[in-house]
Amino acid sequence: MIQIAVLGYGTVGSGVVEVINTNHASINKKAGEEINIKYVLDLRDFPGDPVQEKIVHDFDIILNDPEIRIIAEVMGGVEPAYTFTKKALLAGKSVCTSNKELVARHGPELLQIARERNINYLFEASCGGGIPIIRPLNSSLTADEIDEIAGILNGTTNYILTEMFEKGSDFEDVLKDAQNKGYAEKNPEADVEGYDACRKIAILSSLAFGEHVDFEEIYTEGITGITAADIQYVKKMGKTIKLLAYSRKVDESFYAMVAPEIVGANDPLYSVNGVFNAIFIHGNVLGDAMFYGSGAGKLPTASAVVADIVDEAKHLHRNIMSFWSSSKLQLTDISNSRKQFFVRVQGDPAADLEKVRGIFGEVEPIVLPELPGEFGFVTEEMSEADYAKKEELCGNVKNRIRIR
């Protein structure tokens, strides 16, 4: 029997307990041994809940119990999760987690401790919820040099954009509705400003490129600036808008960015709607691949945590190699990154197109009768720096969205 402890009895923690209870027979078979939850750490008590008898309030009870071999850290946040995880690994206990903040900030150090002790620090649930993506990156896509990852990595913003697209509503209205339905948090900043997606793409990029990508260096733009009018144009173009988190290797330069982008109907990311997530990967021999599924939610996320527990149970005295060194990957300034841009300008095409063309070249105006006094157009591919200069020259730009 393998004794484990769960840190945190919140949404994911209670999901982990539920998954282990529900599928115990098949999980034990796949782990090769019975997995038993001995402790659940939480500040609260849960009288009447069957888990109450396992609740402890003091992490040291778990740390000092030599029977505990595996710990699921599903508390979220950097502290005290970081202190607990480090102590656990130093004590020779494998840890798995759904905690993207912690993995993005201290992943290389915690992986290094696990390597030295021949145990494991696994974090499948930190990116893409239940979608298997960390393990495929580590052990399936090993024949490839990956040159692009592009993910829809945040379910809340994808839900909001999908609703805006389907109902023609404005951001604020859909956000309010999503909050009422429990799809968005009361303080939605981490989601709608792209911070959550930023941590996730930092983790995925670090694994794909083998060196540490610092999330604080990733240019991050959320979806708060996207309006119902933008969506009208994009619909007319037969495309959609997604909040994309991506990293790309171009020659020897690495770019990473989180920003809303316009996605065409032939792109596999186009039809990833609602709270679903997807991660598109391009490898130099594999070509295109995409992993799709539930990017959040109690049971899908718990499914990934428990899959890590099973993997740790199968590798109790063996480190599962991952390629994420602590040496830092130098990201190239995005001002050199090249894209096409969709631009909306104030003015009348008859009067103002000439000026626009003087700056942006022979663009074709997109005019919507329901939006008088403005028009849109798509630029040719140019660098971010060039675009910024042209936007300033133009002077009357209402909004611009990058095109994937």
Added chain:
Amino acid sequence: MIQIAVLGYGTVGSGVVEVINTNHASINKKAGEEINIKYVLDLRDFPGDPVQEKIVHDFDIILNDPEIRIIAEVMGGVEPAYTFTKKALLAGKSVCTSNKELVARHGPELLQIARERNINYLFEASCGGGIPIIRPLNSSLTADEIDEIAGILNGTTNYILTEMFEKGSDFEDVLKDAQNKGYAEKNPEADVEGYDACRKIAILSSLAFGEHVDFEEIYTEGITGITAADIQYVKKMGKTIKLLAYSRKVDESFYAMVAPEIVGANDPLYSVNGVFNAIFIHGNVLGDAMFYGSGAGKLPTASAVVADIVDEAKHLHRNIMSFWSSSKLQLTDISNSRKQFFVRVQGDPAADLEKVRGIFGEVEPIVLPELPGEFGFVTEEMSEADYAKKEELCGNVKNRIRIR
């Protein structure tokens, strides 16, 4: 250094050599040791090709060389691949393969030999080309009880159906065109009759359900009966047709089938077009997931073979557990499987709808002005057996396609 041999220098075999040459630095890093191709077995010689110096014509040279630890069997077909693989495994050499015929027929036996010798028989490339699906099933989706797999597992038929859909052409014309372009073989039977997809879903189902699914027991229907007229109706319904290979657990019954089905626009499989493949999986805690990518082709398939070689290099003296026992999974006769059906009947709705409704209930006629003298309709959900009875009663059915 880990010495390997490649059996067969055809499309996939030459791809394996190319991938190992192209990405040797990153592959060696991920394998933890240098991987070197010592032999390539082929009946032919390749004068002028750098591989010529490694070509051998006698398998025993490979078998009797104690330096060879890993063999990539990419010959295809059951014999002599079966004999070579068995001998290699019995001699303690790990084998990886893209050979779906062999895996579907002798998988459990070969896995058992590998287990007993603490080596590995891996077959990521046998299903879905470069798409990581076997390893995720074995080591990522371990917290779940999988109750459905539905795959677009054959690139040739998906290309043909996509072309028929986009161009409105008939099956025979598109097939001829696909043969000219090299997307379909001169003898296309294995693809267009569904036999290839059948072997693949047998392998995936065996892994998902843990017991051996005999491909010869899977009901298999190809796409040769799909006409341009069928596609016109399906387009009008806002849907598409895909050749699906699926297995499903309903209560305690297991169903498996290969057949063209009508897929709606909200289904993630809807937009899997051209030669791409995808595998949809439903787990009882994960919910929906989908894996998408290049299902065939030299380099994508070789990418999966080489990923297996890397995994075997990391597990030279350890068996990677898989759950595919030799005990046979009892498939339920599909006559009990329940579906909705799209049906085309000869006749005039004004004159014949009453008779149809007497048999199929209150169905709504779908009439296409360009197809006079017939109409279509969608039935309620019913068993295959019930449908067959009603079709016979009706007497004037031109075609029927299941609806996913």
